[in-house]
Amino acid sequence: GQSLEQPSEVTAVEGAIVQINCTYQTSGFYGLSWYQQHDGGAPTFLSYNALDGLEETGRFSSFLSRSDSYGYLLLQELQMKDSASYFCAVIMDSSYKLIFGSGTRLLVRP
Amino acid sequence: DAMVIQNPRYQVTQFGKPVTLSCSQTLNHNVMYWYQQKSSQAPKLLFHYYDKDFNNEADTPDNFQSRRPNTSFCFLDIRSPGLGDAAMYLCATSSGERGYNEQFFGPGTRLTVL
Numbered sequence: 001g002q003s004l005e006q007p008s009e010v011t012a013v014e015g016a017i018v019q020i021n022c023t024y025q026t027s028g029f030y031g032l033s034w035y036q037q038h039d040g041g042a043p044t045f046l047s048y049n050a051l052d053g054l055e056e057t058g059r060f061s062s063f064l065s066r067s068d069s070y071g072y073l074l075l076q077e078l079q080m081k082d083s084a085s086y087f088c089a090v091i092m093d094s095s096y097k098l099i100f101g102s103g104t105r106l107l108v109r110p
Numbered sequence: 111d112a113m114v115i116q117n118p119r120y121q122v123t124q125f126g127k128p129v130t131l132s133c134s135q136t137l138n139h140n141v142m143y144w145y146q147q148k149s150s151q152a153p154k155l156l157f158h159y160y161d162k163d164f165n166n167e168a169d170t171p172d173n174f175q176s177r178r179p180n181t182s183f184c185f186l187d188i189r190s191p192g193l194g195d196a197a198m199y200l201c202a203t204s205s206g207e208r209g210y211n212e213q214f215f216g217p218g219t220r221l222t223v224l
Contacts, residue, residue, distance in 0.1 A: 042200060042215035087152055091211045096141045096160060100152035
């Protein structure tokens with residue numbers, strides 16, 4: 001079977017840096033994606049890693065280590081609007097499916 | 111703007127009364143998905159289409175059915191809604207490019223079952 005683990009909640013201060021970790025156990029792993037979801041809203045795509053290393057997109061970066069079955073999302077210069085749920089999701093190599101982690105609720109405080 | 115549209119945004123139905131949720135897309139994507147999301151949980155995939163090929167998740171109840179009459183539209187039919195089916199239903203699309211799989215989500219339909 002497949003499983004993904006993320007912390008359930010993270011709290012950080014505005015302007016700080018926060019890292020949200022994701023460990024996975026899957027067969028047929030192809031890549032790792034991250035999605036952001038505000039309360040009442042739809043998930044929106046943030047990043048994708050198929051290869052080991054760091055991908056940077058503005059204030060957000062995502063990292064993958066395939067040998068460790070581990071990835072993280074790094075959010076810099078936190079803003080209040082970053083308060084949301086963040087999901088890691090594994091892309092399976094034999095399908096078009098995403099397997100979502102349980103999500104991390106990020107609360108940014110002033 | 112290219113997008114994924116869901117109608118209605120809010121749907122109230124009675125216990126056991128069939129309901130249909132609709133999704134349309136202007137992205138011309140090959141793959142369309144239906145997810146169920148309950149409060150504070152991850153989206154749970156119900157089924158997906160690659161073009162007209164239907165793929166049902168093993169744990170999707172028989173009460174849930176789907177139709178994709180053409181590339182742009184996809185419907186979710188709940189034949190006899192129960193109280194446990196109250197949730198947000200999300201439609202998503204992806205291009206079908208192997209391995210990349212960025213999914214574009216619609217705004218969702220929040221279903222209430224009375």
